[in-house]
Amino acid sequence: MAFARGKLTADALLRRHFEEHGRYPRALALVLWGLDNIKTQGEGVAQALHLLGVRPVRDALNRATEIEIIPLEDLNRPRMDVVMTVSGIFRDLFAPTMALLDKAVRRVAALDEPFEMNYVRRNVSEKIDLDSEEFDDAVTRVFSNAPGSYGTNVNFMVMQSEWETGDSLGDLFVTRKCFAYTRDSKGRTIEGREARDLMDHALSKVEATYQNIDSFEVGITDVDHYFEYLGGISKAIEKRAQARPAIYLSDSLSPQTKIRSLEETIRLETRAKTLNPKWYEGMLNHGFRGVAEIENHVANTFGWTATANAVDPWIYTDIARTFLLDSTMFNRLQELNPYSLRSLIKRLLEAHDRGFWNPDEDILEKLRDIIGELKDRREKAISI
Numbered sequence: 001m002a003f004a005r006g007k008l009t010a011d012a013l014l015r016r017h018f019e020e021h022g023r024y025p026r027a028l029a030l031v032l033w034g035l036d037n038i039k040t041q042g043e044g045v046a047q048a049l050h051l052l053g054v055r056p057v058r059d060a061l062n063r064a065t066e067i068e069i070i071p072l073e074d075l076n077r078p079r080m081d082v083v084m085t086v087s088g089i090f091r092d093l094f095a096p097t098m099a100l101l102d103k104a105v106r107r108v109a110a111l112d113e114p115f116e117m118n119y120v121r122r123n124v125s126e127k128i129d130l131d132s133e134e135f136d137d138a139v140t141r142v143f144s145n146a147p148g149s150y151g152t153n154v155n156f157m158v159m160q161s162e163w164e165t166g167d168s169l170g171d172l173f174v175t176r177k178c179f180a181y182t183r184d185s186k187g188r189t190i191e192g193r194e195a196r197d198l199m200d201h202a203l204s205k206v207e208a209t210y211q212n213i214d215s216f217e218v219g220i221t222d223v224d225h226y227f228e229y230l231g232g233i234s235k236a237i238e239k240r241a242q243a244r245p246a247i248y249l250s251d252s253l254s255p256q257t258k259i260r261s262l263e264e265t266i267r268l269e270t271r272a273k274t275l276n277p278k279w280y281e282g283m284l285n286h287g288f289r290g291v292a293e294i295e296n297h298v299a300n301t302f303g304w305t306a307t308a309n310a311v312d313p314w315i316y317t318d319i320a321r322t323f324l325l326d327s328t329m330f331n332r333l334q335e336l337n338p339y340s341l342r343s344l345i346k347r348l349l350e351a352h353d354r355g356f357w358n359p360d361e362d363i364l365e366k367l368r369d370i371i372g373e374l375k376d377r378r379e380k381a382i383s384i
């Protein structure tokens, strides 16, 4: 089932890229998470295999432990080169699956096929010619954290406003995720060898990034993990490939998988959640925690500007209008949770300071006034 669905999604992803760019991407970068692959029974893994032009084969115990090459005449398109960054949770849960993905890339790279029909072979050969690299290194495509380490820290840098340029966020992503899970020339397993140069090079070929969303319950503005991963890798690619990649997501919620650009997904989620009265009134029913949740969505939205420049300015303006410039709403938030309210205003001002949002001067002045008033009230409260 996962492979049948994964095929549809991977084909839709390539179709979308082809329609927008007139050709397939030289390479793609995929984010694979552990819990998502459990819930979907491996849809993300299946997508990666289909992009490579291989299918899983089951052993006598019904485990997908082997792969089989899909002939080019059945595939009807070139084999895609796929750089996979897997989460720490995926790495801990799915070592044999990582080995299967690594094996699939190696088998595809070794096929005697023309470059224009086999992008893995093309990119690997180019790397070998360029740097006299060994095949076993040039073919490395499965990366994760160092053993025992989790996450990218990109989310923490953004949340704490502790970053200067977008490049530093992309570099941090690579620092955290450049550990190769592969084999050496003798077939010995390598689990987490630092391979920054190899990752830098693999990313320099990437023109599209992609992640599967498995539930609307937890979307790309609900938690900071989507922007730390998909945003983080896209920012790393922007510097290494010297062009921002096309960024896509899909959902596996309905029988018809739909590919959306990151910008479309942010608009959809913002309208469905952050700016939707049904959603925020529901949150406000939870009082203190509800305001924190609204503020969280604004911060996660900001994370998508920081890492991927993917948020329309009207979104920040509508957030300011809905929660801050409407005095009834403002007073409700102030009453329920002044701490999160203050963070929300500061995040909008940060968006302006960093050049992400340029609203009318009267909006800015209002936000600065509010921050000033909140500060006065706090100081008074402390002196009492």
Ligand code: BEZ
Pocket: 032, 033, 034, 035, 036, 087, 088, 089, 090, 225
């Ligand atoms: C995972 O399931 O791999 C995962 C969960 C939360 C954040 C990041 C990754």
Ligand code: MG
Pocket: none
């Ligand atoms: Mg968390």
